[in-house]
Amino acid sequence: MKEETAIAKNKFLEYLQIEKNYSSYTIEFYQKDVEHFISFMIEQCIETLDQVEYFDARLYVTSLFEQKYARTSASRKISSLRSFFKFLLREKVVHDNPFALVIQPKKGRKLPSFLYEEEMNQLFASCDTSTPLGLRNLALMELLYATGIRVSECANIQINDLDLELSTLLVKGKGRKERYVPFGAFAAESIESYLGHARGKLIGSSEHPYVFVNARGGPLTARGIRYILNDIMNKASMSGKIHPHMFRHSFATHMLNNGADMRTVQELLGHSHLSSTQVYTHVTKDHLRKTYMNSHPRA
Template identity: 45%
Template sequence: MDRLKEEFIDYIADEKNYSEHTVEAYTKDLDQFLLFLNNSQTVNINQVDYSIIRGYLTELYNKKYTKKSISRHISTLRSFFRFLLMNKVIDKNPMTLISNPKEDKKLPTFLHINELEDLLEVPNSNTPLGHRNKLIIELLYSTGIRVSELVNIKVNDINFYDSTIKVMGKGSKERYVIFGKILKEILLDYINDTRLKLLKGKDSDYLLINKNGGNLSDRGVRLVIDETVKKSSLSKKISPHVIRHTFATHMLNGGAELKVVQELLGHSNLSTTQIYTHISNDKIREVYRKNHPRAERGGNNNG
């Protein structure tokens, strides 16, 4: 069964172009599932049926896994058994009747503008790595792109004439994102100076370069964010996706239409973008004070 797992992982990495982060998560999930099968003395993948899958999910529930984590495990198994069915390794898909647990609605974490500015103040722009790290945060915030899209940006994907960047999104869907003057200045300085220092004479088409002159990875970006947060005054748990949430939230709070934000984020469905329609309490108070006739002046107490 380990061989089948390896074939599946190669398939999602090479043919489906899943991100490094997703491949790692799927590998970890499958390792855990195969260990469960081994412990339950299931020696052949064709023995796996609905009851075995239910037993595995029950074990996850008993271990107090969150609904979100269990949904991810189900997604992994769904993809794995679909792959096995496609390659005629199994005759029936045991995942057919398995549904995801209904998740509790949770508002996305986002940063207020002062928190974002605190984060941007941390990297030392006078050093090559500091300048690159500041660019990473500014790119994520100014464009709202995913970390997998960020690390695959090539220098030639950037059009300074109309201030756009071509990115390759989920499912190999190409789109263009827009950037403003602040990011434009940082990009030009980085490409014309800092990037050349980081390359150390090597060649690369990619925008973001690591300390050894190679391409910066998905994991590398996450480490940059982690280290930057540790040096800041922020106590929130911040990931590249939190900065993406921040982009969407600030755009909507600023008056952008939901459909426009959907296009910029690269969401196929508008419903996916709707999770960002939460509005900060400050924004609610501001709108209330500006629009409600009783908000700023005392009422008439004449009875």
């Protein structure tokens, strides 16, 4: 990789972190996508970013399908590179955005996976609340399920963001957007128990404002949360893998199944567009059909 290309890549990553306020998890994907394209440039003997043309962009997309990348992965890479060259155009590193007119492959509509209420209860019951880590794990899961927040948002919660009297949480979401989300009695009880009996023991002499901490007392990262949830899944003897977004998906699905309107769920999830929330209607149709078949006298 030429020095100029490496500098351009690093400036783009700084822009995503500082100006766009993207999470480290999102930035990691952008970095991999840009580096993958730079490897393609080296293979094609393209020496500078300004030499990349529309034909090269099309050739790159073709190579993605030859390498059997899934449509979603190819679409993400194209989107990442379109943003990368848009930034380079702004910074006058290039004179054109070769990915501006590249058509992204249509994504197959993947329905969000979620846990049933019985499965959620099974996960909660698997926590050993006689230990500080068990109290933390229960509070973590209860809050994720009660609010539908993203794992990155959960990792960034600070003590002052919690209002236990009003049972509300100030969530700092994508692009510095803030929203208040309520939570119920189960989450409130588990959080109070964790803060009162476990966090102090875990944090020890460390000093930081983050609510959730790891076994060494430091702030719990998004990656740490994923590890904890997979570990809980294994201990609960449940089949399949769990991922943090399943709590978010379960929150949205259960809210809609129990009569919440779409706009409310959109606001609670922090979705900018209603179309992002509407995917859950496909999941809840199955519930509606079962309710109809069980309830209608002529079904």
